[in-house]
Amino acid sequence: MERIEAVSGDSLPPPPQRTGLLHALRTGSERMARCVGLDELLACTLSTLQEQLDIGHAMVLMLDATAEQLYTVASHGYATSGVGSEIRLGQGVIGVAAQERTPVRISHVTNAARYSHAIRDSLDAHADAGAQLQRGMDIPYPGLAEPHSQIAVPLVSAGRLLGVLFAESPEDMRFGFEDEDLLVAIAGQLAAAIDLLQAAPEVTAEPQPATAHPPALSGAALRVRHFAANDSVFINDDYLIKGVAGAIFCKLLRDHLASGRVDFTNRELRLDPALRLPDVADNLEARLLLLQRRLQENSPHIHIEKTGRGRFRLCVLRPLVLEDA
Template sequence: MTAPSLHSIRPCLEGAIPAVMATCASDGTPNVAYISQVVYVDEGHVALSFQFFNKTRANILAHPQASVLVLDPVTARFYRLHLRYLRTETHGPLFESMKARLAGIASHSGMAEVFRLKGSDVYAVEHIDAIDGEGLPPPPCRTGLLHRLRQCSERMAACTGLDELLQTALACLREALGIAHAMVLLLDAPAQRLYTVASCGYATSGVGSEIALGHGVIGVAARENTPVRINHMAHAALYSHAMRSSLQAGSADGPALAPGTEIPYPGLPEPHSQLAVPMVAAGRVLGVLFVESARDMAFDFEDEDLLVALAGHLGAAIDLLQAAPDSSEAPPAPAAAPAPAVGGAPVRVRHYASNDSIFIDGDYLIKGVAGAIFWKLLRDYTQAGRTDFTNRELRLDPSIRLPDVADNLEARLLLLQRRLQENAPPMRIEKTGRGRLRLCVACPVLLEEQAG
């Protein structure tokens, strides 16, 4: 009988059931121990979690051969992997992904303070034995995944604007893949943060909520440019709900503002499965596609492969839309006369220059680049009566401080537009054409500038 391939037994490597590892000391004394993770690296390699400097570790360093017994959680069939130790990785995508997954396993079993990953031990798989014995019938094969991916790809390829693209991607997750809770976050590289630009399945959209690079499954996926998947409920601080730190004491964002300046993160209160996949274009991480579920083991390696392909298409489409020229026409001239008079009680808009945060009648709206854009629009409106603007002039305005590369202007404008829609102040932003927008104001505006 042909030996099974590592790929064919990938369900055994999902971490649902601990594996059993056998090693041998230099004097021939055997040792058997449970191992938390056996992770698929490629068709010829696995990685094992190195957590304790114990007898198993000492044996491997002295005699780099081991056998590992793994169990398929669905068919209850056993397989024995014959391994040869190659190296230990203590940083990088593989280590960070295993560290995140171990945190989920540890918190699920109440061992969060005990399980600490010291390294990812990489082994060559020399042979695999299928252990004799009766098992359960395998589950029916999942069919049509490639066709569903094709459908999603075709729908996304037809999109001509960023908002349409993001909503289409989320609709594909819901309708074609049955994923109810998802969000798309883009990377603000200078600020080392990711910000939510679209979501589905949550009570609030969370558009504008931020996650620091390296925090949570989302932040780790972006920092390490690797998918991160957890299939157990995770309470560990770094891997359950990504902790937002934009208003922590001593942050670079400026003064400690009043409570309510943080846009709530829209995640599930008790996620049991999470998968974060980086969106990459031309070797550059643009953001993260994130999905989660209230069920254990909701996403397997096939889901991960599918989401990686989808995120790659989404990243390329975002990059292409952002690189497209705004308009071949010249920007409109400033209005010669003030904007039409409006009535009603005036709205007070306060701007904090230290982090470009905007408050409307005391309620927080937005900060950062999106806040700087809104402040520029309001200044031009109150000083010169302007209501029509172009993306090109916003890009050239030094007060907005857009980065030189990958400015994400369309995403910032979309974020600002969504925040105005959700907070419903007497002002809004409308697109009037490719690379063009209009500021609509329904009452007088009083601007207040705060330096700190």
């Protein structure tokens, strides 16, 4: 290029001036600082994005360091929550942000998304039976079918990667430099808060027995199948969960079937060698939240409810048959 010549024509209108962004950040920060549990913290973070920053589609993913992938624990703005859906490190905008530990912002995504979908369809068509079975256990990713803007910000605390905060939009150029700065600030507080909740003292005493009698069981028995190879769990042939959350679920069911027990603590799960849990940095609270939400969405006859800090209750409304495959 030797020179640039200006020509007459219409110019683009200046972008609308945005005001009150610092106040929005302050309001969201104050709300997040009052949260006392992971479930509340994630809900508060996503509602802050929606109400204060007008971000209608977002999700939080946590890191599974052992499997080198991320799993969705919370989302808003989508037809389905996608809780439990997984993304490998280095895969797409989210995976790259996690792998490189740096924000990734893209303003025109549609063509890349279509290419990615085409590649996935081609792999599915030529996959062997084992690979197709594994994909049958994949929980659908909740993202927009045709996003035009995306931004992914890593959650890092004390130098450790905890997960990713992700947002997207059907509009081109939705996220600018100021949006990135805001989301980096929010992600930093979210990561620090997760770390603090994770480090909080856990219950050391045995859980107290339930004060109320458990509800009478009725209806046909639920068939729960557990596959030890990857701790995947199916309820009446429908996939529920796998990995650490699947191992935890089966431990709860075994104890319940053996003694009728319903009350448990986070601490005893950490100390149970049979579960082969990763170290504390892998966030047991996130695994329990994932299991709780998958049960809410897929098995109305079994659910988990919190009964206090580090305590929870297993509620079973139908007879169970647990099979180890």
